Amino acid sequence: MLFSIKFALSFEPVINSAINKNLNMLKISAMWCGIYAILDCFFLLIVKYIKENILKETFVNLKNHLFTKILKFNTEAFNEFNTGTYISILDNDVKLLGDSYYNNILSLYNVIVSFIFSFITVFFLNYTITIILIMVAVSSIIIPKFFDIKLANLQEKYSENMKRYTSQIKDFFDGFQVIKSFNIQDKIIRSNAKLNKIREKSGCEARKTVYLAGWISMLFSSAMYVITYVIGGYFAIIGAISVGLVISLSQLIGGVVAPLEQVPAILAEINSTLKIRNKLEQIINKKVHEEKGQDLRDLPLEVLIKNISFNYKNSEVMALNNINMKFKEGKQYAIVGESGSGKSTIAKLLLNFYKYNNGEIKINDIEISKIDSSYLYKTIGYIHQNIFLFDETLKNNITLYNKYSDKEIMDVIEASGLSEFIKRLPKGLNTNVGENGSIFSGGERQRIGIARALICKAKFLILDEATSSLDNITANEINNSVLSLQDTSTIVITHQLSYNLLSKCDYIYVMKNGRIIEEGSLEELIDNKLYFYNLYNVNEKYII
Numbered sequence: 001m002l003f004s005i006k007f008a009l010s011f012e013p014v015i016n017s018a019i020n021k022n023l024n025m026l027k028i029s030a031m032w033c034g035i036y037a038i039l040d041c042f043f044l045l046i047v048k049y050i051k052e053n054i055l056k057e058t059f060v061n062l063k064n065h066l067f068t069k070i071l072k073f074n075t076e077a078f079n080e081f082n083t084g085t086y087i088s089i090l091d092n093d094v095k096l097l098g099d100s101y102y103n104n105i106l107s108l109y110n111v112i113v114s115f116i117f118s119f120i121t122v123f124f125l126n127y128t129i130t131i132i133l134i135m136v137a138v139s140s141i142i143i144p145k146f147f148d149i150k151l152a153n154l155q156e157k158y159s160e161n162m163k164r165y166t167s168q169i170k171d172f173f174d175g176f177q178v179i180k181s182f183n184i185q186d187k188i189i190r191s192n193a194k195l196n197k198i199r200e201k202s203g204c205e206a207r208k209t210v211y212l213a214g215w216i217s218m219l220f221s222s223a224m225y226v227i228t229y230v231i232g233g234y235f236a237i238i239g240a241i242s243v244g245l246v247i248s249l250s251q252l253i254g255g256v257v258a259p260l261e262q263v264p265a266i267l268a269e270i271n272s273t274l275k276i277r278n279k280l281e282q283i284i285n286k287k288v289h290e291e292k293g294q295d296l297r298d299l300p301l302e303v304l305i306k307n308i309s310f311n312y313k314n315s316e317v318m319a320l321n322n323i324n325m326k327f328k329e330g331k332q333y334a335i336v337g338e339s340g341s342g343k344s345t346i347a348k349l350l351l352n353f354y355k356y357n358n359g360e361i362k363i364n365d366i367e368i369s370k371i372d373s374s375y376l377y378k379t380i381g382y383i384h385q386n387i388f389l390f391d392e393t394l395k396n397n398i399t400l401y402n403k404y405s406d407k408e409i410m411d412v413i414e415a416s417g418l419s420e421f422i423k424r425l426p427k428g429l430n431t432n433v434g435e436n437g438s439i440f441s442g443g444e445r446q447r448i449g450i451a452r453a454l455i456c457k458a459k460f461l462i463l464d465e466a467t468s469s470l471d472n473i474t475a476n477e478i479n480n481s482v483l484s485l486q487d488t489s490t491i492v493i494t495h496q497l498s499y500n501l502l503s504k505c506d507y508i509y510v511m512k513n514g515r516i517i518e519e520g521s522l523e524e525l526i527d528n529k530l531y532f533y534n535l536y537n538v539n540e541k542y543i544i
């Protein structure tokens with residue numbers, strides 16, 4: 001800053017020596033003018049580098065903070081937005097905040113310092129000019145204030161449209177196969193083009209308003225230059241100041257005017273991010289359950305579901321109605337029932353993914369919400385209906401980045417029927433599985449999911465339709481190996497009522513419309529000759 005003031009003041013001797021036709025003085029003053037110009041530019045470069053480094057750190061920290069917070073949400077909180085929204089927040093909103101908030105906060109410091117120094121210098125050189133400049137400056141700050149609210153709304157609209165666009169694009173790419181197989185490309189292209197246009201239009205409106213605020217400031221700054229030259233010229237005529245000083249003053253006015261020109265636009269942009277900042281703060285301040293609970297691993301376990309009723313937040317229909325179940329360590333269980341009867345919902349409640357409305361779920365008399373989540377997930381393993389694979393090696397997808405011995409890995413590969421399949425892969429366990437395991441069949445993905453759950457050695461293992469994509473022979477082999485695992489109680493969720501599978505279970509719960517309508521051993525249920533018996537008869541005709 002000091003150098004730019006020195007640079008501005010160094011014009012005075014240059015101009016004055018030219019007017020006085022003093023060549024020697026011109027040479028010396030020109031040399032100093034050059035030195036200050038170089039120092040000033042060099043300083044600007046350093047400031048820019050420092051600013052970029054600060055911005056980089058801010059971006060990294062903010063994105064890490066948001067990502068960590070989102071990953072700590074429980075399933076219910078996470079489901080409040082779709083994944084596209086989170087991607088948009090981490091990508092678009094953070095960028096918008098970087099450009100319009102952090103960048104401008106740093107610029108604001110810069111221009112304020114520049115303004116104060118230049119202003120003080122001008123004041124000491126000529127206070128009349130300074131007082132007139134203050135009057136113009138104040139109006140240049142006040143007028144663009146009227147743009148603040150409009151800009152905040154425009155920025156919020158832009159962020160909202162970016163979010164919709166990103167969510168939609170993600171949805172379309174996730175559903176690529178569906179789009180192809182139902183030949184709806186044209187519809188999708190049209191829908192994408194429409195949203196794309198809306199997004200860019202709102203971006204364009206926001207940018208135009210920012211520019212308008214800046215443009216008004218520009219008008220005021222031009223007025224300031226005119227005032228400086230006219231009044232400075234007058235003082236030069238009456239001999240109060242030299243012509244060289246008028247030129248130096250006009251250069252210094254740049255340090256006063258430029259900030260004034262920029263400040264309203266900077267403030268307008270900073271204020272425009274208010275709603276986006278509130279949105280991000282909402283995520284950052286969201287309460288996550290991090291209570292430390294008990295370790296359950298070494299006790300003989302009993303899971304008790306008592307009078308549980310539950311409906312999903314976005315649905316009025318009760319997914320579960322007054323459910324009572326008991327699972328004891330060492331026994332094998334099955335939950336059967338038609339599609340939509342609530343089987344997977346029970347598994348999700350057991351894993352504390354959602355808060356239930358009524359009743360209680362306890363493991364050894366401890367409410368599951370009081371159990372530390374890391375212990376809970378070690379106690380209850382869950383093989384999801386839809387296996388998600390990370391774009392990583394097969395080995396990392398099974399171990400999920402935890403350390404296991406080669407023997408442990410080979411054992412679960414064997415139990416989940418993957419040995420032959422892995423032998424055929426050129427890179428074996430080190431094969432990359434592609435995005436969500438795109439290079440594998442549905443059945444292969446299921447077997448990887450089974451291996452992933454088995455390796456954790458949970459006391460209870462929930463297999464949610466875990467073998468539904470497999471042929472009957474492979475499915476039987478895997479069910480046999482899982483159900484014969486020592487130290488593991490399996491809860492098989494299925495709508496395939498095969499004798500082979502159910503005869504290995506000690507107890508079966510039969511569900512319909514969110515209720516348990518029958519329960520007992522396979523023999524008892526067959527003897528009852530009720531709902532289960534009818535379903536079972538139909539199934540057994542088709543399934544080995």
Ligand SMILES: Nc1ncnc2c1ncn2[C@@H]1O[C@H](COP(=O)(O)OP(=O)(O)OP(=O)(O)O)[C@@H](O)[C@H]1O
Pocket residue numbers: 312313314315319337338339340341342343344345346385495
């Ligand atoms: N995230 C959700 N939001 C709202 N409703 C849901 C959600 N997940 C499931 N449901 C509803 O809850 C009910 C029970 O679903 P659930 O997934 O437990 O059934 P299921 O017995 O596992 O069925 P399937 O055999 O088809 O897997 C269904 O009516 C379903 O539409």
Ligand SMILES: [Mg+2]
Pocket residue numbers: 343344345385464
């Ligand atoms: Mg299900």
